[in-house]
Amino acid sequence: MADDNNTPAGGHGVEICLDEVSKRYPGQKLSAVESVTMTIPAGETVVLVGPSGSGKTTTMRMINRLIEPTSGKITIGGQDVLGLDPDKLRREIGYSIQQAGLFPHLTVGENVGVVPGLVGWDKKRIRERVDEMLDLVNLDPGEFRDRYPRQLSGGQQQRVGVARALAANPPVLLMDEPFGAVDPITRGVLQDELMRLQAELGKTIVFVTHDFDEAVKLGDRIAVLGERSKILQYDTPEAILANPADDTVAGFVGAGAALKQLTLRRVREIEVGQVPTATIDESPAVLKERLGTRRGAIGLVLDKRNRPLRWATAREAGAVSRLDRAGRPVEDSVALASTLQDALEAILTDDDGVAVVTGSRGEYVGVVDIDTVMNTIKALREEHAEDEPTEDQS
Template sequence: MSVAEHEKVSGVEIELDHVTKRYSGTREPAVDDFSMVVPAGKIVVFVGPSGCGKTTTMRMINRLIEPTSGRITIGGEDALKFDVDKLRRGIGYAIQQAGLFPHFTVAQNIGVVPGLLGWDKKKVTDRVEEMMDLVGLDPRDFRDRFPRQLSGGQQQRVGVARALAADPPVLLMDEPFGAVDPITRGNLQDELLRLQTELKKTIVFVTHDFDEAVKLGDKIAVLGNRSSILQYDTPEAILANPADDTVAGFVGAGASLKQLTLLRVRDVELKQEALTAGIDESPAEVRQKLAGQRRQFVLVLDAKRRPARWVHGRELVSATSLENAGRPLRDVVSLQSTLQDALEAMLAEGGAVPVTGSRGEYAGTIHLETVIATIQQLRDEHADDHEADESEGAPA
């Protein structure tokens, strides 16, 4: 498949044209006459109830499930005409609980597809290290670990790295973050959005969580029985105008509050007032800095300028190194995080939260007052829109 043979390929368009899947012995098809264009370089999220056919539809793209009829093209090429193994090696695939090979190390798991594609050993090793760095796992610490030695969030990062290792234009993700805790899930979502700003893959993402769909999707397909498309539009459009009562049920109560998931941390002003110190600086020097600027806390950054710890001045008196002084950060948010994520992180941290940039580097802090002011602005705008609608509907 030619789309898999280019080493640097951004996303390509996927088209499903009247695709149907029937299983023998059943009256109704599992997927009935499904047609959709997934734009190149965008994230399209399939959301719907369990059993509606969303995962079946997605798996027909890489032919883990063979369609009964219809046509699927990837980058203009007919996916049904290719050798199925070559097709799958050209499409990244990430699933819930990562699906890692338990007897392979992290490096071996990530290098599976490049190895199958015949890459030489050095190229595979270099790519594995690049991918680990990209998903925020230090190769020195994690390369030789086995999946059982990783947390759930770390396993999912390895799963994403493996899916991206051969630089496929298309990535399929089947509820990949559904089995981790809410904070880790939010961080993994942020990581995916950060990666997407760099890589611009075409991503089809399956979830049953509408909030996740709103956060991640450039477009959302709300699916009903047999993968019928109830609405296919941007998150903003679906929140503002659900197509019918079923879609409105997915949106749920508090649609206006869900607008917070459409606003990103990058959309608001960050503060730069936090005093920072490198992790290799001496505690005595940092203590002098704090005293000179009449500050109580310092934010310690690691060797890659990533936020690592908050340290109070009094904790520096007996500290011999900044590596273990103070307390590690409970939570950080990225420029890709939603304002809802930022609010949750502030509750966990008990105050202002550090914000990271595209490679995890420190970019500033976000404060509760900033988010509250944004919420108030949203309320005012909604009130103005409501008054305008009422005035337009009033009799002359």
């Protein structure tokens, strides 16, 4: 499974199969996990969702043998994991947990380089990989490489945790509620980052959460688990939202299933708008001219890497000598991989009712406004109505 030559193909996702996998702890009358059978397709994100105590984390940890199965078979890329050395197995599987789990006495760079060092990479290769991984998770290597975890925000620590999990280019990434300990805004940003990374890297990701909305947003497939990891439904988010298998699954879906369809639509699927822009090193007069005289017109100030920094009107641009002082900061943005639900939340919290859309490296792509999202909701409701059976059909 390991990437021995650091080629991209070496880290592409592989299929994971669980066959009648169970875990029974000594002295316990019932199994913690009972006869789980499922196939996780190569290169997909599969989310295990269920209430606390359902066994979802135990099931995931048996994949890399942090917990040893009592019975059953687990294969990764066709290899029986029970026949592999457990330490070697874990070095070939990325693992990201809540609150990042970083080593506090190591710098960010040393944390990211831990697994490549364990598998024998030389110092030059590790150093290059550390910088590559930090850049991948949108942390400037020059700024963050030599910091310690305590000097980072919760969201930054979680990014480092993901970078460390991906550093040796593993085909499989296990994620145990990795974003559960951060605030809602940061959590949304980290979810967007994960979707962007997955679009680039194509890993096989097993993601544990108790949050069904997070499962719908991130998962190619969702496994809704009941007691002892009994699989109540294993399907695409669209199928589960449209046809919950039973009342328990319907309880997870909750009210507003039609509105949850916004979580299945990505910003990249709609036509984004544009506003006038100017880079930070241009004159305020340039942005003022581009905005013109239209009442309520607003533009964006971009940095030298084309990333959005500030919103400004013509009046605000004309009142300063430098554009880095104009208007107000861009507080929130959404990526092309973000959901329309994310876009709606960003729009509703913005003073002008507009959300900035950014690309894979945070560069400006366009904007989306409330009218665009409302038109999409209307279209989804019409689709939903067409799919509902009539009295004659039921």
